[in-house]
Each structure stands twice: as C-alpha cells, then as structure tokens.
Amino acid sequence: MKLFEYRGKELFDKYGISVPNGKLVNNEKDFSDLKFPFVLKAQVPIGGRGKAGGIKSVDNVDDAKEKLSQIMGMDIRGYTVRKVLAEEKVDIKKELYLSITLDRSKRMPLIMASGEGGMDIESVPDDKIFKEWVNPLIGIQSFHIRGIVSKLKLEKEEGKEVAKVISKLYKLFREYDCELVEINPLIISKNGDVIALDSKVTINDDATYRHPDIVPEQVELTPLEEDAKGKGIAFIQLEGNIGVIANGAGLTMATLDALTHYSGKGGVFLDLGGTDDPEKVKQAFKLMKKAKPKVIFLNLFGGITRCDTVAKGVKEVITKEGIDCPVITRIKGCNEDIAKDILKDAGLITGATLQDAAKKSSDLAR
Amino acid sequence: MAIFADKKNKVLVQGATGHQGVFHIGAMKEFGTNVVAGVTPGKGGQKVEGVPIFNNVYEGVSETGANTSLVLVPARFAKDAVFEALDAGIKTLVVITENIPFHDAMEFVHYSKYKDAVLIGPNCPGIASPGKTKIGILPGQIFKEGNIGVASRSGTLTYEIVNSLTEKDIGQSTCVGLGGDPIIGTTFIDALDAFEKDPETKAIVLVGEIGGTAEEEAAEHITEHISKPVFAFIAGRTAPPGKRMGHAGAIIARGKGTAESKIKAFEKADVKVAKFPTDIADLVEKYS
Numbered sequence: 001m002k003l004f005e006y007r008g009k010e011l012f013d014k015y016g017i018s019v020p021n022g023k024l025v026n027n028e029k030d031f032s033d034l035k036f037p038f039v040l041k042a043q044v045p046i047g048g049r050g051k052a053g054g055i056k057s058v059d060n061v062d063d064a065k066e067k068l069s070q071i072m073g074m075d076i077r078g079y080t081v082r083k084v085l086a087e088e089k090v091d092i093k094k095e096l097y098l099s100i101t102l103d104r105s106k107r108m109p110l111i112m113a114s115g116e117g118g119m120d121i122e123s124v125p126d127d128k129i130f131k132e133w134v135n136p137l138i139g140i141q142s143f144h145i146r147g148i149v150s151k152l153k154l155e156k157e158e159g160k161e162v163a164k165v166i167s168k169l170y171k172l173f174r175e176y177d178c179e180l181v182e183i184n185p186l187i188i189s190k191n192g193d194v195i196a197l198d199s200k201v202t203i204n205d206d207a208t209y210r211h212p213d214i215v216p217e218q219v220e221l222t223p224l225e226e227d228a229k230g231k232g233i234a235f236i237q238l239e240g241n242i243g244v245i246a247n248g249a250g251l252t253m254a255t256l257d258a259l260t261h262y263s264g265k266g267g268v269f270l271d272l273g274g275t276d277d278p279e280k281v282k283q284a285f286k287l288m289k290k291a292k293p294k295v296i297f298l299n300l301f302g303g304i305t306r307c308d309t310v311a312k313g314v315k316e317v318i319t320k321e322g323i324d325c326p327v328i329t330r331i332k333g334c335n336e337d338i339a340k341d342i343l344k345d346a347g348l349i350t351g352a353t354l355q356d357a358a359k360k361s362s363d364l365a366r
Numbered sequence: 367m368a369i370f371a372d373k374k375n376k377v378l379v380q381g382a383t384g385h386q387g388v389f390h391i392g393a394m395k396e397f398g399t400n401v402v403a404g405v406t407p408g409k410g411g412q413k414v415e416g417v418p419i420f421n422n423v424y425e426g427v428s429e430t431g432a433n434t435s436l437v438l439v440p441a442r443f444a445k446d447a448v449f450e451a452l453d454a455g456i457k458t459l460v461v462i463t464e465n466i467p468f469h470d471a472m473e474f475v476h477y478s479k480y481k482d483a484v485l486i487g488p489n490c491p492g493i494a495s496p497g498k499t500k501i502g503i504l505p506g507q508i509f510k511e512g513n514i515g516v517a518s519r520s521g522t523l524t525y526e527i528v529n530s531l532t533e534k535d536i537g538q539s540t541c542v543g544l545g546g547d548p549i550i551g552t553t554f555i556d557a558l559d560a561f562e563k564d565p566e567t568k569a570i571v572l573v574g575e576i577g578g579t580a581e582e583e584a585a586e587h588i589t590e591h592i593s594k595p596v597f598a599f600i601a602g603r604t605a606p607p608g609k610r611m612g613h614a615g616a617i618i619a620r621g622k623g624t625a626e627s628k629i630k631a632f633e634k635a636d637v638k639v640a641k642f643p644t645d646i647a648d649l650v651e652k653y654s
Binding site for chain 1 (some may be wrong): 441442464465466467468469472473475476477480504507508518519520521522523524529546548551573575576578579580582583599601602603604613614623630640642643644
C-alpha cells in the first residue's frame with residue numbers, strides 16, 4: 001500500500017524525523033496558522049505531480065485561494081486530487097537523497113543515499129549513490145551508518161543529524177513492514193536542520209493486518225474492480241475482449257502472451273490463485289459474465305487447486321444462469337479427468353492444448 | 367541422485383490437520399514420499415492418513431527422525447513455524463504458504479542460512495524428484511523419472527512445462543518450484559549449482575517471469591559456472607507494466623527486470639528461450 005505524502009510524513013514525525021510545518025487544506029480558513037510563502041502539494045499516489053502542475057508556491061491569501069482551487073480536483077495521470085497539503089517553505093542549503101528498500105538479490109534491506117538529491121536522482125551515476133546492506137539478523141549498526149554518512153561529504157554537525165535520520169528511518173522501515181521508505185529530497189537548511197521535504201512510503205500489503213493504524217486511502221475503483229476486491233479475486237482490466245480465467249500469476253501471464261501471439265487481446269483477467277472454494281470460483285465466473293467479454297478462455301492447471309472444484313463452480317453458473325458467449329476451456333493437472341467430464345456435461349469445449357485454445361479464443365474474438 | 371530432495375528425506379508436515387494438509391499428505395504418500403510426522407499444536411495423538419500428529423516439531427523430530435519440513439501453516443504463523451522447525455534441527459524446509467510478510471521471510475531466510483539448512487519458497491509449489499520423493503503440492507501425475515532438471519519461479523507454469531516434457535517421454539531428475547515472492551530461500555543460482563553437480567541431470571530448464579533481476583543474474587552465472595545445456599521460458603512478455611518502487615526501484619534495476627532484458631541476457635549466455643511454455647519440450651527434444 002502506497003501512502004500519500006502527508007501520511008508518510010505523519011509516520012516520519014512519529015519517528016522523530018523533521019518535516020516542514022504544514023497541514024491538509026480545504027479552504028482559506030485553513031491558511032490562518034500557516035506562514036507565507038508556502039507550497040501547495042497535490043496528494044496523489046504517483047510521481048511526476050510537479051511536472052503535471054500539482055505543486056504550486058503561494059505568496060498571499062488570494063494567491064493561495066486561486067491556486068488551491070486549481071489543484072483541488074485536477075487530474076494527475078488518472079488520479080483526481082482530493083487532498084492538498086500546504087507546507088511552509090524552508091531555506092535549502094543542500095539536497096540529499098535517502099531511501100531504504102528491499103534488495104531482492106541479497107534478500108536484505110538496502111540503504112541508499114546520495115549527496116545529489118532532487119528531481120534528477122535517477123540520472124545520478126551509480127558511483128555517486130552510496131549503498132549499505134543490513135543483514136536482518138544483526139539489524140542496523142553504527143558501521144552501516146558511518147559507511148554512508150562518511151561518503152556524503154557533510155560538515156560534522158550535519159553528518160551527525162543525517163546519521164540520526166538514517167537510524168530512525170530504518171526503525172520505521174522494519175517496524176511498519178515497509179517495502180520502501182524514500183526521502184527525496186532530504187534537505188539541510190541554512191540553519192543546519194535536516195528536514196524531509198517529501199515522503200514515499202509503501203507498506204507491504206501482506207503485512208497491513210499488523211498495522212491497524214494505517215487506514216487505506218479511498219481509491220476510486222470501477223464497480224467490477226470493487227466487486228472483485230470484495231471477493232478476494234485478483235482482477236486486471238485490460239483493453240481487449242477476451243476474458244481470461246487462469247490460476248497462478250505465471251500461467252496468467254503466459255496465457256496473455258499466448259493470446260498476443262495469435263493476435264488475440266486479453267480483456268478482463270481473473271487469477272484464481274490457489275483457491276479450492278467452489279463458491280469463489282462461482283463468484284469469479286459471475287464477475288467475468290458481468291464484464292461481457294466476447295469469448296471466455298478458462299486456462300487451468302491444477303496443483304493445490306483441484307480442477308474438478310473449479311469445473312463444478314463453472315458448471316453451476318452456466319446451467320443455472322446460462323452464458324451468452326463461447327467458453328473455451330483447457331484443463332490439466334489435479335483431477336483433470338473428472339473436471340473434463342463435468343465441463344463436457346455443461347456443454348463446453350475441453351481437451352485442447354494451450355496453443356489450440358489460445359488460437360481458438362483469438363479467432364472467435366475477432 | 368537428484369537435487370535437494372530424494373529417498374533420504376523424512377518429511378514432517380507443519381499444518382497437517384487442515385484441509386490442504388490432509389489432502390497433500392495423501393498425495394505425497396501416493397507419490398512415494400516418506401511422510402513420517404505431522405504437527406498441529408493441540409492435535410497431538412491424532413493420525414492423518416496413518417501419519418502420527420505431534421503438538422510440536424521437536425517431539426515430531428525426536429519420535430520419528432524427521433529431517434525435512436513441509437510448511438502449510440497460514441501466513442501469520444509461518445515465521446514462527448519456520449523458526450520452530452530450524453531450532454528443532456530440520457535441515458530441509460519447503461514453505462508453501464503464500465502472502466507471508468516479506469520482512470518475516472527475510473528473517474527466516476537468513477536464519478536458515480545461519481542454521482545451514484536448505485529453505486525452498488515461500489509461496490512455492492515445492493519440489494519433486496520423480497521415482498524418489500515429492501515434498502509439496504505439485505500434481506504427482508505429471509512427472510516422469512529422467513535427466514532434466516527444472517527450476518521455476520512460477521507454480522502452475524512449472525506443471526505446464528513438466529507435463530509437456532513428460533508427454534514427449536522426457537523425464538526429470540528434480541523439479542523445484544522456487545517461489546514467486548520477492549524474498550526466496552533458494553534461488554536460480556543455487557538450483558543451477560546443484561544441477562551442475564548432480565550426475566543424473568543432463569540438461570536444465572529455467573522458468574522465469576518479469577520483475578526482479580533473478581534471471582539476469584542466473585544468465586551471468588551460467589556463462590561462468592554452468593557447463594550443462596540450459597533452456598528457459600519467461601512469462602510476461604506482454605504483461606502491462608507493474609508497480610514501480612519509487613526511485614529506489616529504478617536505481618536498483620537500471621533497466622533490468624523486463625522480459626526483453628531477461629531474454630537478451632539468456633540468449634547472451636547461450637540459453638535457448640522458448641516462445642510458449644510447451645515449446646520447451648520441443649527444444650529439449652531436439653537437443654537430446
């Protein structure tokens with residue numbers, strides 16, 4: 001779960017990392033306890049909002065009113081702005097970059113820092129980004145922090161303050177099950193304060209149950225997406241007209257690749273994952289019907305998912321409610337023979353290879 | 367021989383009395399796996415498919431000599447279960463559970479290394495060495511004894527590919543599902559090294575997918591250390607771009623992670639890359 005900037009900063013504040021004085025604003029009454037000039041920042045869960053006009057500097061109340069009305073409600077790459085953060089400006093002496101993320105190869109948290117923070121961090125060459133890996137069995141130690149801070153070429157007092165921020169940020173990363181904590185820029189002010197001007201915090205979705213204080217932001221979903229989410233089914237909406245039901249992310253991706261090979265286009269994708277529950281299969285099939293694809297392609301390989309369970313769910317929906325588009329099925333694996341009998345019984349085409357089925361689906365969808 | 371799993375594995379199942387536990391204990395026994403114990407706290411003394419159930423791993427190990435654990439417990443209890451198994455002396459762990467918080471996985475993966483154990487998964491289908499043993503939830507009927515080693519990041523795709531090999535009468539030495547999570551205990555590189563050393567394995571099949579840099583790293587490793595022929599499939603050539611992990615993700619990846627990058631890396635390492643999962647069998651057949 002990606003947190004909005006202001007939520008990330010609330011966490012920074014909780015861990016003693018300084019952030020600019022600021023608050024969410026809705027109207028001019030909210031400006032009263034802020035010092036001009038300040039900055040209005042659109043709260044959206046993606047980058048590039050500055051370039052899209054979602055960050056504006058304001059000098060007085062009238063200016064702020066006008067620019068707030070421009071930002072509130074604007075569209076930034078598909079996200080409507082519903083929240084705006086106002087923050088007082090700080091005098092910047094230096095801009096640093098600091099992040100902690102997961103290094104999948106080393107399977108450890110990776111701390112990265114650079115003395116060249118700011119908008120163009122991705123084009124900063126590797127030798128100017130300093131890295132330290134932390135083995136989770138020992139946790140963060142002083143040598144890790146010294147290893148980074150010593151390379152940033154800071155004045156002594158600045159270095160001490162940045163070291164504290166790294167230590168606090170690591171604590172936050174571990175305690176809140178973060179996939180990413182990123183501060184860009186982390187600034188040193190003319191007064192020598194170290195302040196996080198931005199925040200990017202992503203919490204591991206599998207661990208959100210441990211953090212009841214993190215309330216998800218309202219994200220606008222299509223009614224079908226909402227429906228799928230409520231039923232715990234992975235749902236992807238693409239441009240095409242072939243509805244695909246498969247199990248497992250790898251097979252779902254390979255199915256899409258196969259359709260593309262035969263010039264077919266995947267539309268709604270449902271990944272059943274490892275479900276064994278006939279009720280969930282029924283719900284998935286109903287959901288697929290609602291998406292009104294031209295063809296439904298059921299591609300199943302049974303392991304922990306038993307093919308017959310899925311087949312039973314499909315048959316029930318079809319015999320009870322009927323279906324108004326062709327259904328191509330391809331079933332292999334655990335209890336495949338029973339499943340094929342059930343599907344044949346429901347009048348569906350079975351037994352094809354992946355290529356056959358992908359080709360047939362693509363042809364029928366044209 | 368085989369890699370990571372053979373007749374010597376005496377398997378204990380953690381989470382044995384649940385729906386999946388009961389089903390897969392039966393399926394593993396049918397495959398020939400030596401399942402010696404099950405563990406479910408509070409259910410000690412029961413039997414599942416003739417297998418004695420214990421209240422904890424330590425009891426199971428001391429009573430039966432189990433040296434391997436199959437972990438089927440729910441995600442919230444997985445870290446505890448893995449630590450318990452490692453402390454009870456288990457040396458091979460197969461963690462099937464999905465949706466384990468990755469901070470938990472990170473901790474138990476490093477602890478397994480400290481304990482000098484092999485940990486496969488999490489979020490994986492397990493491992494099968496046809497004719498010897500199966501530790502996991504892979505469908506038993508797709509396998510055939512032979513000389514091809516298979517290592518995969520995907521579950522169902524592995525079955526797909528193994529099945530197409532078997533249909534062409536090409537058997538397998540060991541098939542290992544490494545798991546689809548960002549943090550896994552056994553990587554492509556670990557599997558490649560083990561297959562290279564295994565006299566029974568004549569050629570290796572890798573099944574990868576987009577995201578991360580595991581395939582690119584495997585490709586580099588193959589050039590330097592692997593003499594046996596390697597074949598590969600990459601899923602996700604046409605998948606929509608996934609989520610981006612801030613600037614940090616881009617700095618680590620530096621353009622790696624896409625299907626094109628992985629296919630290019632493999633081709634550079636003389637690895638033949640199949641277009642369809644089922645084409646792997648044709649490539650292997652032509653070679654042998």
